[in-house]
Amino acid sequence: MPELPEVETVVRDLRPLLVGRRVVRVSAGHQRLRQPWRPEWAARLKGRRFEAVTRRGKWIVLELDSGARLVVHLGMTGQLTVAAPGEAVLDHTHLVFGLDDKHELRYRDIRRFGGATLFASSADVEAFFLDSGLGPEPFTLDPGVWCDALAATSRQIKAVLLDQTVVAGVGNIYADEALFDAKLHPTRRANELTRPEADRLRKAVASVLTYAIEKRGSTIRNYVGGSGLAGGYQDEFRAYGRRGEPCRRCRTPLEVLRVGGRASHYCPSCQPSAISCQQAGRPADS
DNA sequence: ACAGGATCCTGGGGGC
DNA sequence: TGCCCCCAGGATCCTG
Numbered sequence: 001m002p003e004l005p006e007v008e009t010v011v012r013d014l015r016p017l018l019v020g021r022r023v024v025r026v027s028a029g030h031q032r033l034r035q036p037w038r039p040e041w042a043a044r045l046k047g048r049r050f051e052a053v054t055r056r057g058k059w060i061v062l063e064l065d066s067g068a069r070l071v072v073h074l075g076m077t078g079q080l081t082v083a084a085p086g087e088a089v090l091d092h093t094h095l096v097f098g099l100d101d102k103h104e105l106r107y108r109d110i111r112r113f114g115g116a117t118l119f120a121s122s123a124d125v126e127a128f129f130l131d132s133g134l135g136p137e138p139f140t141l142d143p144g145v146w147c148d149a150l151a152a153t154s155r156q157i158k159a160v161l162l163d164q165t166v167v168a169g170v171g172n173i174y175a176d177e178a179l180f181d182a183k184l185h186p187t188r189r190a191n192e193l194t195r196p197e198a199d200r201l202r203k204a205v206a207s208v209l210t211y212a213i214e215k216r217g218s219t220i221r222n223y224v225g226g227s228g229l230a231g232g233y234q235d236e237f238r239a240y241g242r243r244g245e246p247c248r249r250c251r252t253p254l255e256v257l258r259v260g261g262r263a264s265h266y267c268p269s270c271q272p273s274a275i276s277c278q279q280a281g282r283p284a285d286s
Numbered sequence: 287a288c289a290g291g292a293t294c295c296t297g298g299g300g301g302c
Numbered sequence: 303t304g305c306c307c308c309c310a311g312g313a314t315c316c317t318g
Contacts, residue, residue, distance in 0.1 A: 003311050034294070034313085058312080076312055077296080092296085111295045113312060155288065164313080171311050220311070221298080240311090261290070263309085 002074045004058060004138070004169030004209050006217035006231060010080055011055045013226025017082040018050040018062065018105065025098030033094060034075060035115030044068060044118060045097065057134055057168030061125060068118055069125045075113025077222045081106055110222060133165040138205050141167055146202045150190040157193065158186035159260040161205070170205060173218055173240045176265045178204040180239035185271045186257070186264040211236070239265040 002010070026042035045064065052063040060080060062070040072080055083089075085102040095107035095116060107116055119125045136145065149166050150157075160166055161175040170178070179186050181204035184197060193201070217223060217231035220241070224230055234241075238248050242265055243256040252269040 006311070073312085075295095076310070109295095110297070111310090111312095113295070153287080159289090162312090173311055218311070223311070 002058065002078065002217065002223050003171035003174050004055075005174070005212035005215075005233065006223050006225075007055050007058050007060060007074065007169070008213050009217045009231065010074075010226040011053050011060055013229070014060075014062075014080065014082060014105075015053045017103065017226065018053055018099075020049065021103075022047065022049045022100040023064075023097050024100050025096075027096045027098075029094040031094060031112060033109065033115030034113050035073060035117050037095060037116060038118070041118040045070070056129060057137070057164060058171070059129075059134075063122070067121050069120075069122055070116055070118055071125055071128070072107065072116045073114045075109060075111065075115070077110040078114035079106075079108040079222065079224050081108070081224060081226055081228050083228075135163075135165045135168045138167050138169055138202075138209055141202055141206070143199060143202060147195060147198050150193055150198050153190045154192075155190055156187045156259050157184060157190050157201070158262070158264050160190045161201075162260065162262065167205065169209070172262050173237075174205070174208050174212065176239040177208045177212075177237065179264075179271060180266060181208055183270050185273045186259045186266055187273060239267070241265065 023045045026045050028037045028039065028042070048064040048066050048068065050062055051065050054061045054063065058073060060072040062072070064070065074080065083104045083106050090108055092110045093106050093108045097105040099105060119128065150160065153160060158175055158179065161170045161178065162172065178201060182197070182201040184201055212218065212233040215231060215233035215236060216225055216229065218233040219230035220234055239254065242254045244253050246252065247254055247267040247270055250267065250269050252267055254265055255268050256263050256265050258264065
């Protein structure tokens with residue numbers, strides 16, 4: 001579910017509520033998460049104080065004063081929120097961390113595709129990210145590195161955007177939004193993009209994500225920020241979820257096709273396919 | 287190397 | 303109202 005803008009919003013919401021707070025109690029449910037919780041982590045958290053809340057790609061990193069790091073991934077339906085004292089515990093709440101101000105940090109996840117893992121140190125977290133091949137953040141993505149990555153593969157550009165080892169944090173919504181912004185068809189081959197197209201896409205990814213963060217991300221079904229507030233970017237979609245609706249640039253009805261198993265929304269007029277691209281770039285009667 | 291499908295899960299919506 | 307099928311902000315694993 002949540003992509004970079006949603007995760008960033010959670011992090012920004014949680015920061016003032018968590019930093020300086022001490023963990024006084026930990027309880028975990030019995031249902032297995034994608035990242036399984038280990039009971040012995042509770043003792044390592046109790047009495048520790050949160051010192052910082054950061055993000056890397058779609059990962060949330062909660063830094064403890066012991067040097068330990070609680071790393072959370074929201075999967076498709078994860079919610080990491082701080083609840084006020086007495087607030088009802090919703091179904092599918094799997095982890096509860098009691099805080100010294102009587103509030104609770106809660107992890108809720110309907111589909112259980114996410115979870116939380118405790119690492120002993122920031123070095124261990126870095127090693128984990130390195131091992132998993134997590135790519136660079138989109139805002140600091142080096143243009144040359146990006147172009148080299150595209151040149152190295154003939155995969156469809158939409159699939160490359162979703163690949164967390166190429167660039168971290170982009171998911172299905174913002175991949176479609178960025179491709180629309182850059183006027184690129186989702187099935188274009190990465191290594192067939194021109195340098196200007198590649199640059200356009202890199203900038204489109206950054207600008208779409210930046211704007212979405214300003215709007216606190218998108219709430220379609222389950223997403224809420226760290227204080228329980230929904231996002232607002234779902235009202236700004238120009239491609240995602242707009243099948244059949246008029247393109248905001250040219251009024252052509254948007255279409256949807258599946259790329260790498262994911263629905264991909266695009267404007268057939270503004271985002272010409274590889275074939276019509278070739279035709280367009282060729283002299284009229286050759 | 288890459289596409290495509292299945293898998294992990296639950297819930298909501300549409301069609302009948 | 304109920305049932306069945308399909309779909310969903312992710313990621314990984316396997317096959318062809």
